[in-house]
Ligand SMILES: [Zn+2]
């Protein structure tokens with residue numbers, strides 16, 4: 001069993017400020033991990049598909065998900081689907097099993113009615129400047145609520161993906177002299193270059 005509270009301190013440090021969305025990501029991923037019966041990974045044996053878009057509220061959710069699952073931008077086992085939604089699908093690549101967890105709409109709508117949003121965030125106050133007494137109760141609420149009150153949890157389903165090999169090949173761009181992963185090379189007047197150099201007239 002994975003416990004979100006065991007990761008809260010580490011996640012706050014990684015995330016850099018207090019807000020309710022990051023802990024919600026911790027709890028969502030905790031719920032998915034326990035449904036599948038998997039532990040945090042230092043490798044790539046888990047995959048997270050996140051439905052978030054860009055530049056929207058509660059995007060902080062992604063950081064909680066990364067810290068507790070070990071599925072990270074760096075390891076490439078966290079993919080963003082760009083739906084502007086908060087569902088996450090956790091895949092156990094060893095068994096090909098997956099589950100989707102999504103916060104209940106009413107939970108997120110309630111959070112949007114709190115002072116944290118109404119008096120601070122929506123008025124342009126950055127989360128780093130919101131008083132602790134305003135945000136801490138929201139964190140406590142997310143961290144202690146029963147998972148079933150926060151999320152809808154789908155049934156476990158099968159998930160298959162095309163095997164993708166990690167590229168270890170690279171070359172030096174003939175214009176800028178910087179290292180480029182082989183697959184990203186472009187030809188420009190007979191020279192092998194990187195994408196920015198290919199785009200520069
Ligand atoms: Zn945040």
Ligand SMILES: [Zn+2]
Pocket residue numbers: 173174175176177178193194195196197
């Ligand atoms: Zn270049």
